[in-house]
Amino acid sequence: MRIKQYRTQFIKELSPFYDAYEAESFFYLILENKHKLRQIDLALNHELTFSDADLAVWSGFLNELKKEVPIQYLLGKTNFYGLDFEVNENVLIPRPETEELVEWIINENKKEEKSKKIKVLDIGTGSGCIAISLAKNLPNAEVYGIDVSKKAIETAKRNAINNNVDVTFMYLDILDTDVLTCNFDIIVSNPPYVRNLEKEEIKKNVLDYEPHLALFVDDNDALIFYRKIAALAKSGLKDDGQLYFEINQYLGKEMTDLLEKMDFKNIELRKDIYDNDRMISCKVSI
Numbered sequence: 001m002r003i004k005q006y007r008t009q010f011i012k013e014l015s016p017f018y019d020a021y022e023a024e025s026f027f028y029l030i031l032e033n034k035h036k037l038r039q040i041d042l043a044l045n046h047e048l049t050f051s052d053a054d055l056a057v058w059s060g061f062l063n064e065l066k067k068e069v070p071i072q073y074l075l076g077k078t079n080f081y082g083l084d085f086e087v088n089e090n091v092l093i094p095r096p097e098t099e100e101l102v103e104w105i106i107n108e109n110k111k112e113e114k115s116k117k118i119k120v121l122d123i124g125t126g127s128g129c130i131a132i133s134l135a136k137n138l139p140n141a142e143v144y145g146i147d148v149s150k151k152a153i154e155t156a157k158r159n160a161i162n163n164n165v166d167v168t169f170m171y172l173d174i175l176d177t178d179v180l181t182c183n184f185d186i187i188v189s190n191p192p193y194v195r196n197l198e199k200e201e202i203k204k205n206v207l208d209y210e211p212h213l214a215l216f217v218d219d220n221d222a223l224i225f226y227r228k229i230a231a232l233a234k235s236g237l238k239d240d241g242q243l244y245f246e247i248n249q250y251l252g253k254e255m256t257d258l259l260e261k262m263d264f265k266n267i268e269l270r271k272d273i274y275d276n277d278r279m280i281s282c283k284v285s286i
Contacts, residue, residue, distance in 0.1 A: 001055060003031070003048045013062055026071050030061055033075050068205040081133040085159050090151035091127040092214045097272040098190055101246050101279045102133045104270065105188060108242070109138055117142055119182065121236070123174055123189035123229055124148075126214055128156030128167065130188055135165040144182075146172040149213060175228055180236030187233050190246035191225035192217050198250075222251060223258055230262050237284045244281045252277030 007027055014023040031037050034057065042048060050058065064074050072078040072093045077086050080094040081102050087093050109118060118141050122131035125145030135143040145167055147153050153169050160167045174191075194215050199207065206215075217224060226245060233243045243264065247255050252269050259267050264282035272278035 001050050002046070003037075003042055003050055004046050006050055006055070006058070007042070010058070010062065014065060017066055017068060026061075026065060029071055029075065030058070033077075068203075068208065070205045070209055073209060080127075080129045081137075083129075083133060083136060083163050085127050085129055085132070086155055086162065087127055088155060089209065090149060090211060091155050092210055094127060094129040097274075097276075097278050098130065098246055099133075100270075100272055101188070101190065101244060102130055102137075104279065104281070105134060105186065105242075105244055106137045109141075109186065116140060118185040120144065120186040120188070121146070121180070121182075121184045123187065124191045124214065124225070125156050125169065126152050126190075128159045128169065130190065131156070131167045131169075132160055132163050132165055134188075135160075135167050136163060141186075143167045144184075145169045146174065148173045149211070152211075152214075174225070174232070177228075177232065180232050182236070183238045184236055184241060185238055186242050186244065187229070187237060188244040189225070189229050191229065193222065193225070193246075193248040193251070195219045195222050195248070222248065223254060226255060226258060230259060230264070234262070234284060239284065241284050242281060243283070244279065246279050247277065249276035249278055252280070255280050 010027050011020055011023040014026070028039050061074060065071065070093055072087050073089060076088065077084055078093055081099050085094065118138065120134055120141050120143045122143070122145040125131050125147045128145055131143050131145035134141055145156055150171050153171055156169045192215055194202065194217065196216060197219050230243065237243065245255070256267055256269055259282045263285050265285050267280065267282040269277055269280045
């Protein structure tokens with residue numbers, strides 16, 4: 001079958017589940033990942049075909065997409081901040097909003113003299129996307145990542161190797177940690193922040209397939225991770241060290257109040273590309 005003809009069929013079969021634009025984007029993602037063909041290649045050669053074996057593979061993708069399995073899990077990888085990352089059911093799929101957080105950290109720290117080493121800790125590292133992106137773009141950074149999931153740590157280690165960076169990943173339950181043994185220049189975290197009451201806003205492909213351990217917190221204590229990490233940062237950051245968080249879009253004021261009460265300074269709340277309160281930074285008081 002001609003690939004161009006199959007493309008029309010593919011999009012039509014997914015129409016009850018996705019809009020045409022999204023279904024088309026899935027088609028070209030699979031085409032490039034499995035056949036090394038881009039949209040321009042198909043446009044330039046209408047005679048390109050799929051074999052019966054190819055069609056069987058594509059049928060498998062269709063069946064999984066109809067169940068709303070995330071395309072990133074089906075392909076086993078995704079792109080984040082210009083780098084390729086392995087993703088699987090043990091780690092969250094990195095979001096564009098998190099790229100904005102990484103961009104913020106890089107822009108504020110890339111001017112540091114290259115001779116001055118900075119020590120960075122990523123708490124709840126998951127796939128390692130934040131830690132690895134920082135290590136890749138801040139050559140003077142010594143980067144560490146911790147997570148409560150051992151399988152996530154295994155994934156992050158593979159991602160560091162695949163992206164040719166040196167990051168130290170460790171298993172640690174931050175809620176059971178009383179003190180950080182090193183002093184860091186930067187601590188960053190994108191911890192679980194979705195309240196159970198917000199589950200109805202979550203798409204099926206996220207709710208059914210991404211790890212709940214990395215997503216949800218109890219409605220009655222939505223800031224549990226932020227409060228704990230901020231407390232550890234009080235002694236775990238060097239003088240004038242920086243703390244960065246990705247946050248729940250509905251809890252920007254609550255996060256600001258929390259950090260003010262804990263005597264952090266230079267608190268800055270920022271919105272993401274969708275105009276939601278999404279990230280916050282502050283410094284420890286000297």
